[in-house]
Amino acid sequence: MFHEELKPFPEHFLWGSASAAYQVEGAWDSDGKGLSVWDIYAKLPGTTFKDSNGDVAADHYNRYKEDVALMAEMGLKAYRFSIAWARILPEGRGKVNEAGIRFYSDLIDELLSKGIEPVITLYHWDLPQALLDEYGGFESRRIADDFDEYARICFRSFGDRVRYWVSLNEQNIFIGFGYMTGMHPPGVKDKKRMLQANHNAFLANARAIRSFRELVPNGKIGPSFAYSPAYPRTSKPEDILASEDAEEILSHWWMDVYAWGTYPKAAMDLYRSQGIAPEVLPGDLELFREGKPDFMGLNYYQTTTYEANPLDGVGEKLEMNTTGEKGTSKSTGIPGVYRTSANDYLERTNWDWTIDPEGLRVALRRITGRYNLPVLITENGLGEYDKLTGDDKVHDDYRIGYLKAHILACREAVTDGVELLGYCTWSFTDLLSWLNGYQKRYGFVYINREETDLKDLRRVRKDSFHWYRRVIESNGEEL
């Protein structure tokens, strides 16, 4: 719908930006930190772009004060970052590493002293390697006990100062990539194992939320879901059904469990008929319901378009465009269910991600309509090649254009009645892209390094830095 006038963004809206420990911190083996699965996986030949890894990343561990000073200069209201589990518990459980607690405690104090609200992500994919070695990580139900123990330590250590928490970041992605496409650790390609690991991740999520209610009663917590709303290719009923199937299999499978504690029926029946449905034990669904979040965290980058796929049609292609060469993505699907298709109405980035601000409004509306939960946008942004000019500037007008259009879509959604708590861009500084090295950049602050050349890791404010400062200052009125 069109509005004659848009509502303003709410007072105290969380204008933020985000990062994740492995992608930004570096200091991979400093001060007693244990190894994470990414410390190992990224060093296996051929797993990442130009063998890039997070050993140094943006060196945020050592330069966090400089980074927080830049956030303060920008007027950021919230900073979302993740805790590296293996910094707190080097072996995944048991002995606590006090230096790890101290690092995050200092970071939180630094943020608070500048009036910036910390938003903590408990898990952004860097599982302690010890837990993978010991019992297969998410493939065992034991992960729920250990994640809960870790979460409780974090709640006790930081819950007095931190109100907003994200439990799991993009469970659909780290499980899908870890156990289906095999592109993330542990590199498994087996859908049955994926669905079981995913079920166990739900157990971990719900246990942590249950503990949160006890230990941080006044805080707010939710998972961050990577939601790519499904569109039908045409108005042909077969395509409509294909897109509804995609929505159910790729999105409701996660969000229904978070919000309602139930798996969607048609998808469950499909998996049962294929003999790959997860094992659900008595009490699991009750636990899920106890783990109902306060908000849905939304990581939004793009929409995906689907069309009908015959029984002998396109199968699941286990690949994605990590080349940065536009137009190299291929169609993928489930035979008899759906296949992806190009959307002629949308531009794409160099990594073939569609650019669709209206899709963000669709996402916000669908979450609100289906779950009636507030939404915190925990990621949104544009990954592009940025160029440092001779006078130490980065003219990223394409990023400004992207963010402007998405913020406008947020405001339209707010006018539609969506309860939006905040908007965190991905990312504050440039950082490591898991599979795309350092050339796919997202930040307001340029980090002077490349995949193999660390250079001086200098921080340079991009044009978008100055632009976002005005957006925040005007509470989103001036875009």
Ligand code: BGP
């Ligand atoms: C999300 C992740 C982030 C970040 C972002 C950009 O899925 O939560 O950690 O990496 O996507 O993705 P990429 O780096 O692949 O471009």
